[in-house]
Amino acid sequence: MTVFSPRLLERYRELLPEKEDFDSFVRVSKTRNPKTIRTNTLKASDAWVESRLRERNISFEKHEGVPHLFTLQNLSFLLGGMWETQMGFWQPQETASQLPPLVLDALPGEHVLDMAAAPGNKTIQLASGMQNTGVLVACEPNKERAKALRFVLGKAGVVNAGVALQDSLTLPDSLRFDKILLDAPCSGEGLLRKKPQTLKSWSEKYVQHKAQLQVKMALKAVALLKEGGTLVYSVCTLSPEECEGVLTTLLHAHPAMKIVPISMPAGLAGRPGLSSFRNRTFSSGMSHAVRLYPQDHNTQSFFIAKLVKGREK
Amino acid sequence: MKIPFCSPSVAKRYTDYLTSRYGIPLSTMKKWSWIQHKENVFVVDSSWVPLASPAPSGLNIFSLGLQVFANGKTFEPTSNFITLFGEHIKQNIVELPETKLLSLFNRAHVTLENARMVRVLSDGWVAVSLNGKIIASAALKGKHLIPNLPGSSHGSDGD
Numbered sequence: 001m002t003v004f005s006p007r008l009l010e011r012y013r014e015l016l017p018e019k020e021d022f023d024s025f026v027r028v029s030k031t032r033n034p035k036t037i038r039t040n041t042l043k044a045s046d047a048w049v050e051s052r053l054r055e056r057n058i059s060f061e062k063h064e065g066v067p068h069l070f071t072l073q074n075l076s077f078l079l080g081g082m083w084e085t086q087m088g089f090w091q092p093q094e095t096a097s098q099l100p101p102l103v104l105d106a107l108p109g110e111h112v113l114d115m116a117a118a119p120g121n122k123t124i125q126l127a128s129g130m131q132n133t134g135v136l137v138a139c140e141p142n143k144e145r146a147k148a149l150r151f152v153l154g155k156a157g158v159v160n161a162g163v164a165l166q167d168s169l170t171l172p173d174s175l176r177f178d179k180i181l182l183d184a185p186c187s188g189e190g191l192l193r194k195k196p197q198t199l200k201s202w203s204e205k206y207v208q209h210k211a212q213l214q215v216k217m218a219l220k221a222v223a224l225l226k227e228g229g230t231l232v233y234s235v236c237t238l239s240p241e242e243c244e245g246v247l248t249t250l251l252h253a254h255p256a257m258k259i260v261p262i263s264m265p266a267g268l269a270g271r272p273g274l275s276s277f278r279n280r281t282f283s284s285g286m287s288h289a290v291r292l293y294p295q296d297h298n299t300q301s302f303f304i305a306k307l308v309k310g311r312e313k
Numbered sequence: 314m315k316i317p318f319c320s321p322s323v324a325k326r327y328t329d330y331l332t333s334r335y336g337i338p339l340s341t342m343k344k345w346s347w348i349q350h351k352e353n354v355f356v357v358d359s360s361w362v363p364l365a366s367p368a369p370s371g372l373n374i375f376s377l378g379l380q381v382f383a384n385g386k387t388f389e390p391t392s393n394f395i396t397l398f399g400e401h402i403k404q405n406i407v408e409l410p411e412t413k414l415l416s417l418f419n420r421a422h423v424t425l426e427n428a429r430m431v432r433v434l435s436d437g438w439v440a441v442s443l444n445g446k447i448i449a450s451a452a453l454k455g456k457h458l459i460p461n462l463p464g465s466s467h468g469s470d471g472d
Contacts, residue, residue, distance in 0.1 A: 042397060043396055043397055043399075044446075048446065055411075083414070083415070083418045083448075086418070086463070087392065087396055087448060087449065087463075088393065088396070089396075109360065111360075111364075132358065133344065133358050133360065134358060134360050135358070135360050135361055135364055137372075140375075143375075146375050146376075150375065150376040151463070151464075153379075154379060154380060154391070154393045154463070155393055155463060157379060157393055157394075157396065157397030158379060159345065159356055159357060159358055159378055159379045159397075160357065160358040160360070160361070160378075161377075161378070162357070162361065162365070162374050162375075162376065162377040162378070163374070163375045163376045163377075164372060164373055164374055164375060165373050165374075165375035166372075166373045170371065171371065171372065172369045172370060172371035172372055174369050175369065175372065
């Protein structure tokens with residue numbers, strides 16, 4: 001059962017001042033995420049996935065805007081137990097979590113970095129966009145999680161990725177990437193529909209701690225990004241400190257970085273980033289960032305921004 | 314860190330095998346570089362070669378590319394590879410009905426009753442298909458199929 005801490009509720013009352021909106025947030029947050037899968041286009045087509053779902057008598061709806069995304073409606077067994085999942089023909093993956101690779105739009109032959117890659121579904125999406133070519137570096141500092149990441153990438157048939165067993169902060173500064181995904185470790189408020197226990201570790205101190213780490217990672221991302229390259233920053237939380245706050249610090253440190261508009265898929269418009277929260281005013285351009293609240297599109301909470309690196313002065 | 318990329322002659326041994334056993338065209342494999350670590354054989358997109366030979370100091374590569382053979386001497390292929398290149402596999406295919414396929418996924422040896430053999434040249438490693446789509450790898454031994462599937466799942470329920 002989801003029980004919000006009073007301080008967290010207080011925050012969301014500030015973020016969602018209209019009572020109806022706030023009540024809707026709380027109500028939807030107490031429900032589970034819809035079951036969704038993404039076709040692994042390295043191995044299968046949407047038509048094949050549709051035929052398998054029909055064969056298994058699973059009702060489904062194909063998302064109007066997110067490619068290869070299916071919402072499953074009458075699932076009576078575990079997705080992980082199905083051979084289609086086990087053999088990597090599709091991946092269970094939440095709707096909002098499919099956005100960062102979609103927004104980054106990694107292309108064949110590019111050099112791409114996934115700074116916090118485990119468990120690996122976004123890495124697979126990146127490899128799919130790259131048509132299994134180019135260089136894809138997937139960082140994971142924990143050995144057991146790196147093994148799991150290797151397993152998941154193998155199952156999906158990813159040929160162009162290397163798993164780097166290290167904190168992405170320790171990557172050599174000589175590396176340069178065309179595109180970087182920083183789906184940063186966060187306080188995880190957005191996961192509460194999936195893991196209500198997430199809230200047990202929530203505190204404002206924990207949010208601050210994560211924000212400090214995120215700033216370090218974002219600064220490292222800029223150092224590793226080619227001029228003209230693209231960085232997508234995302235977190236599965238809506239804490240302003242971890243969203244607009246991190247980007248504001250980044251933009252102050254690197255004026256050459258610019259937040260650019262995101263072309264969101266149909267059915268997932270989201271809301272613009274905040275211009276301020278409590279006593280902090282955020283950098284201009286935050287309106288190009290996107291906040292996804294669970295009550296808007298029946299997703300987990302999510303924040304995403306796309307930045308382009310201009311010429312450093 | 315030095316990545317053990319294969320010499321062109323060793324790589325040719327592997328591509329020749331895949332062409333002769335499964336009919337995979339050489340052209341689909343020419344953009345890969347081959348890596349051998351002990352008995353395990355991997356392929357990676359050749360774009361990695363300038364970056365990884367040798368990898369810059371400070372880049373700690375834990376794994377690279379996709380495992381093709383679990384054993385390079387016996388050419389034991391991985392299901393991960395076979396299913397990725399399914400559309401290019403033209404021979405040594407055993408088409409199973411779904412009930413038999415489920416038994417195979419339960420790691421049982423299955424008999425070939427109701428199976429359809431597609432240009433099966435000899436016993437040995439074969440691709441297993443369902444309604445024409447390559448789904449897994451197995452070993453054909455007489456009238457039995459022995460599953461050759463990935464190890465225990467470390468997959469997530471989605472991130």
